[in-house]
Amino acid sequence: MVNANYDELSKQMKELRHLSNSQSILYWDIRTYMPSEGIEQRGQSLAILGRIIHEKATNTQIGELISQCNKSDSGLDSIQKRNVELWKRDHDRETKLPSDLVVRLTKQSTITEHKWEQAKQKKQNFAIIKPELEKMVELVKERARALDPDKPMYDVLLDEYEPKMTAAGIDSYFKPLKEGVIKLIKKYQDAVADNPPNTTILKKNIPVDQQKQVSKWIMNFLGIPPNRSRVDEAEHPFTTGLAKDVRITTHYLDDDPTGAIYSTFHEGGHALYELNTPEEHWFSAVGETISMGIHESQSRFAENIVGKNPIFLKYFYPKVVQKYMPAFNSLDTDTFIKTINAITPSKIRIYADEVTYNLHVILRFEIEQDLIAGKISVGELPDIWNAKMEEYLGVKIENDAEGVLQDTHWYAGLIGYFPTYVLGNIYNSQMLATMRKSIPEWEDQLGVGDFSKIRNWLVTNVQNKGSIYDPIDLINNICNQPPDTKYFLDYLNEKYSRIYNI
Template identity: 40%
Template sequence: MRKSYNVLLKLFKEACVLEEVNNLLYWDRDVTMPKKGGKQRADQVALISELEHERRIDPRVDELLKFILNHEDYNNLSDLEKRNVFVLQREYNRLVNVPADFVGEFNKQGVLSNEAWEKAKDQSDFSIFLPELEKMVNLNKKYANYLNPEIDPYDALMDYSEPGMTQEKFELLVNPLKEVIVPLIKECQQSSHQPKKNILTRKVPIDLQKKLNLDVLNVIGYDFERGRLDETVHPFTSGSYDDVRITTKYFENNFLSALMSTMHEAGHGEYEHFVGKNGRYQPVGMWCSDGVHECSSRFYENFIGRSLAFWKFYLPKFKEFTGEIFTDVVLKDLVHVINQAEPSAIRADADELTYDLHIILRFELERDLMNGRIEVKDLPTIWNEKVKTILGYEVKNDAEGVLQDIHWSDGLMGYFPTYTLGNIYGAQIFNKLKEDIPDWEKEIEEGNLQKVLNWFRTAVHEKGNLLDSYDLIEDITGEKVSSKYLADYLSTKFNQLYKLNR
């Protein structure tokens, strides 16, 4: 049986290595590829995707799993090894009915759709993207049916990103959260204690921002011998283990956008750096779910990067890097404006309080697209109406509206909810961290970020895929997943920032 188990892991590693090759192709597409290389890259991605998928659904995988599970020595496997077998069985059952040529077609269309999306966003013209997005939506419907024809198509896609997640489960978490967020936003807007917004619009030369962002990564402890930072249209993270590449996007008149994106992607990157403790290229040495991945990124970005403690420590260095631009800015004003609660168009730049409303909007649109309640051609109109209703913001154009995110061009439907799940998981974990490290603020204020980050690394990163997300959160915190902690965190934080009478 041991030999069969090792062969099973060998097939899995081959699939993982092919996936890494594809990730490099995608990274290159978004960072260094010549503009006219798209069609060529689409063919490359399609072929590698097919080869990877063929490894995952190889008939030998099924034969080996059956042999191992029915073997008299199965119970002699360690818990870690049994988890490997369980995850591989689940993956095989989920993917076996997805044709390899379809996977190639899906990924090829993703590259072509991305090309159209970039052009459409640049010209703020949804019609350029429309035909490619229609193809991508139809492919997602087919994909959902292949994954599980017995359930709602959007549930199938959600489950793929977050094992066990459904629309119903998600709504049970976000509906009570929304009841807290919406009135809290209004109270913040009506408060007489408003942030000094002009701080964020001061021009910071891109070359200074690049040095600043690199320094923040060094402060976090990001290992540049195993990673790098580059510039792209839409920030993302690619790679794993000893080759993890993060990206950001700089704006001269909005230094915060790049800084928070860099910290966000660093959270993804650090997860990939440390996730392999239990065995590289094994299921247990992979990340747990997209929601837990976003938990890591949002933890670094928000619970650390937007905290008063971090800026007590980092403000002097920040002023060193930016020269005379912020010499007049005091700590409380900077922290307030970094955490301002203001409905706006762009999800990636949204504050903590309004962010999850952006996700709820996308969740509703994706759900309705997958179930045929709305058509792709009507997305700009419906998007703008929902932004007005949910966020109270008037969208000015397609670029800041329906075209702002890269996800749909890449075929990532069912992914957006994982951002809010990440916030929910993160707040619950953060509550436990504060219990275990009561002086966490003092540690960060003194520049000792590693005590806090090492705790998070041990609690989340190094556990890899030993547990599914809900079980992982319960294992860390001793409680079932609840949005209560995020609601309490937001209420406390914004009550203090805006001096609300709560």
């Protein structure tokens, strides 16, 4: 049945998606190639574009078209109905945001993020960025209040990254997780103490060109076509773009090549998800990725479940790492596997092992909630950060660059985002448990450097579903049960009992 309202609505939403993707490319440019002095004018350009998008997204015609499409006799099929539902969700959200707030948010996030980047690079004190972050946090709170003055602000923010998720829901996952993780750390405490991991042996001086070769290999291994993607360098790795142009960035450190290796796996996983959303629905809501948690499930699948799998590493380390980075010839495969997977507290979240990583996120989740609730001030962040790091992980933060300045999120206005990383762990280990039933030989595949069967499973069961289901429904659809932290703890226990032989 032809529905002129739906067609018009589709057309307008498609245009909006093109505009927001143009914005994304302009952000990508800021963080990869833009000359530094260009930041102020770029901030203005993005604010103008942001206002235009906001005006288009909130114009009353769209509201009317949505109402028309929601009538019982609309004759829309289930996919079309889902599109209308998702567009309505976005439209309702956007109409609640005053235009000037959108402009102020865009401008401030561009400035704060850029200044954060410089502060981190120059290892400056947090104090230098504090006034900008204060403005950012106030704007984020203003945003939450505008979206829903009746709900707790933090829940409002969470919902933007993980539809229908609440702080209480996260708590219900994170509580057993925290317990399980602490138990696990204790279980291997002695084994770790007997044979203390020396992660400094991974810190080899590797020319950037060699590191780029490895990144290229990883992209190819993951099945990401070079004519639809690219790898650039940025201070903080990220993935952007959609449909046939999805780009990742990594950060090559001269003296620490595993950073770029695993950020390439991670961002490559994100890129794979974006590239494999259902092509027939691209530029409509159903053709999008559904949530940051599911996004992280895919990136962390590539990074951890695949990239740090001991059987995969028996292939990857000699055939790729040692081949392209001969400086690793002096380090044997088993030691690499043990060291890269070592349960050892790290100051930096993105370099943490799969066990302690969760505590990094739980720490941020706790701080974020208190920050938004006004229980702590921006100025207190470094002290609270450092204290919690010592309490949870026993590490002493020496300067803010390795502490509260390490992640871009808060400076970019992304508060309520961090929990999605651990949701990703919870989701993907549950996906793995299901996948193993149809691909019991999944590890043998990895052992010969073949990701294709696993990739196809992820594409078919997760990525190609786009936004047909909300996250919890998607997990239900794939695994026949809602998300359950048990699978992640099982995964960790199985993995580490094999590594430590306990």
